[in-house]
Amino acid sequence: xxxxxxxxxxxxxxxxxxxxxxxxDVVVLGLVRGGLPVAAEVATHLQAPLDVxxxxxxxxxxxxxxxxxxxxxxxxxxxxxxxxxxxLARVTEAQFxxxxxxxxxxxxxxxxxxxxxxxxxNIANRIAIVVDDGIATGATIRAAIEGIxxxxxxxxxxxxxxxSPEALASLQRKVxxxxxxxxxxxxxxxxxxxxxFPQLSDDDVMRVLAAHSD
Numbered sequence: 001x002x003x004x005x006x007x008x009x010x011x012x013x014x015x016x017x018x019x020x021x022x023x024x025d026v027v028v029l030g031l032v033r034g035g036l037p038v039a040a041e042v043a044t045h046l047q048a049p050l051d052v053x054x055x056x057x058x059x060x061x062x063x064x065x066x067x068x069x070x071x072x073x074x075x076x077x078x079x080x081x082x083x084x085x086x087x088l089a090r091v092t093e094a095q096f097x098x099x100x101x102x103x104x105x106x107x108x109x110x111x112x113x114x115x116x117x118x119x120x121x122n123i124a125n126r127i128a129i130v131v132d133d134g135i136a137t138g139a140t141i142r143a144a145i146e147g148i149x150x151x152x153x154x155x156x157x158x159x160x161x162x163x164s165p166e167a168l169a170s171l172q173r174k175v176x177x178x179x180x181x182x183x184x185x186x187x188x189x190x191x192x193x194x195x196x197f198p199q200l201s202d203d204d205v206m207r208v209l210a211a212h213s214d
Contacts, residue, residue: 010161011041039131056103072147134190138167
């Protein structure tokens with residue numbers, strides 16, 4: 001099984017696979033928190049600006065790791081529902097709505113911290129490369145894609161070191177290009193493909209953003 005030493009090493013490998021975008025008008029967007037260190041390596045290699053994408057998984061109340069949807073930041077938050085998971089877990093509408101509101105509140109908190117009053121980088125008519133550290137079900141990245149589409153980029157590219165075949169198949173119908181280094185079957189967890197896979201903090205995010213600021 002292919003494993004990466006950490007997110008930065010995975011990002012350097014991913015950056016080489018995206019070499020054909022060097023010299024183009026690109027903005028790299030990292031899904032926070034875990035996708036940002038990967039995205040930072042891509043942005044460095046492509047000499048492109050780096051920004052964050054605020055999106056949150058909506059977990060089943062009694063099994064938070066199981067995504068029943070996701071929500072992405074925007075003028076009006078965009079919610080993506082995983083109807084099959086909601087039905088199988090017997091989650092009520094009230095339970096879903098409550099979980100969704102909690103994640104929207106966390107997005108608002110992070111927006112205040114990460115952007116600190118600045119506007120997100122404009123991606124209109126530019127190539128948006130959206131980066132995560134790995135994709136299992138794809139609910140979070142699909143929400144991100146919907147949010148990015150409303151910002152009218154010229155092209156949407158989704159890139160990740162590892163993803164399930166099912167997630168890749170669903171993404172290829174929604175974006176212009178998908179770049180993935182490894183797609184195992186079965187795929188149990190993203191973290192199992194990294195030797196080091198720590199939880200990241202707001203401070204970690206701010207350090208990465210500061211290192212890539214103008």
